[in-house]
Amino acid sequence: MNTFSLLWLKNIDPRRYAIIRIGFALLLLFQFVHLFPYRDTILSNAGMNNPSVAKIGFHELTGGTSISLFNYFQSSSEVTIILILAIIASLILAWGKWARPTLFICFFIQLSLIHRAPASTTGWDSILTNLGFILLFSPLGKDWNPWDLFRQWNKKQINLKAPQYGLVLIQLQVFIIYWQTVIQKLGDQYWAKGESITYFLLSHHGRFTGSWPVTWHELFDKINYLILLVELAIPILLWIRNTRRLGLWIGIGLHLSIAILGINLALFSLTMIVSYLAFTDPWPTPHKLRGSTE
């Protein structure tokens, strides 16, 4: 039981929370800018659906209750103002000023997108809400703005203040994301036959057009299985201190490859890379103090 308490309450350097707050805020900034071209069509009442249908449709799809902000602010101009507000809030969040209220604004607007247009959501939308929810109830390292963090990056003084539960929950979420997706891929015929990468590169996601992936199919067949192993391994490698650097290289390499070879997937890759910040520890606790609560 002690170990269980320690898992959540062990004190860590609050700068680790500041890093993930800044990374997450910038990620949200890109997300809200990315949503701008879609705002009239999928979020306003002049677009594809009106809010009353969105409420019914969201319930039919998920069983949940739609509490979207866009159910109340429906016109094109109101939706635009909300997105601008979200962009401003994400910038303030990155700076660390009013961190909790600005995070709540960003989280609620992101959640509102899913509740208003569930048919238009992508995989990274859910990752953002999950990480946002965890951070909303976690320390945010709000005393550290990016400038202070940069200036005092090399400061060795141990400043144990924040319990680590927020970062542990994000780490666990990364585990679940990778492992659940691998479990699902194992039941998919394309992944089982080693054809997934070739099809991916030929698909609407492929950046480089042409039939060249078919020529390289023998290689992609092996990469197909390698990726399944890599996805299983990444969270474990990130979790273990001694293999963390290797895990970061492999994980960032995988997601950069997805972003380069695929189109429209840069935000997904960025989301996963930002989630790795929960594992990184630039200021490791000296060995003799590890586990100490003092």
Add this chain to the structure above:
Amino acid sequence: MDQKAFYKRRTSILFIGQSNLQLFTIKKSRPSSTFFVLYYNGLSIRYLTNHPDMSLNRKVIIILFSTIISANMLLGIAPLNTNFGKSISKRLDPIRWTIGLSQKWDMFHSIPTHHSLRVYLTAYDASGKEYRYGAGLPSFREISPKKLIRYHYTFLRLFNDPLNKSFKESYIESISQTLLKTDPRLRQFTINFDHGRINALESIRKGANIATTRTEKFGPYKVQGEMKR
């Protein structure tokens, strides 16, 4: 010795912690202090009380919060094609989706066999003359699902997944009303998908095209102000 005498005589309690022996002296010998010792040891509150800057209540709340959130995540790993996974999903999904903690991570598990998608509308007036419009409301602009990926997901989900029936009907209704405002002479319309699907790898290797494009037509639907549902 009765219970009261027992508590009076007792001045210290020795117990074994998780990692070391600890001696706790109970200064006030009352049943409540015994309960405190058991609580302190059994639930590891001993560790919690070592944080000088945080109240005990806050620590308990943090542990409860973390336990609930992590349990939700761990339950999310159950595959949805199993009875257990379905049962968990049915019970938890309404709450998960409402508060933003959904655990459906199916990125790329289904390989995109879609090569291209072009969506457009054809509308007809009373004489049967054809007019072409883009599918992007509110201004019927041409939209490119390849460039703006959310449109790709949106259109395929609306027209291929029966669960999105409400959204599909609403979209058709919105088109109908907007067409009527744009040109009152229009009577009906169809929604067209030029949908390129990737051919089998073996066929491509033997010289076939990468994809075969077929036009899927949805409709015709009447152009009218308010549609009856």
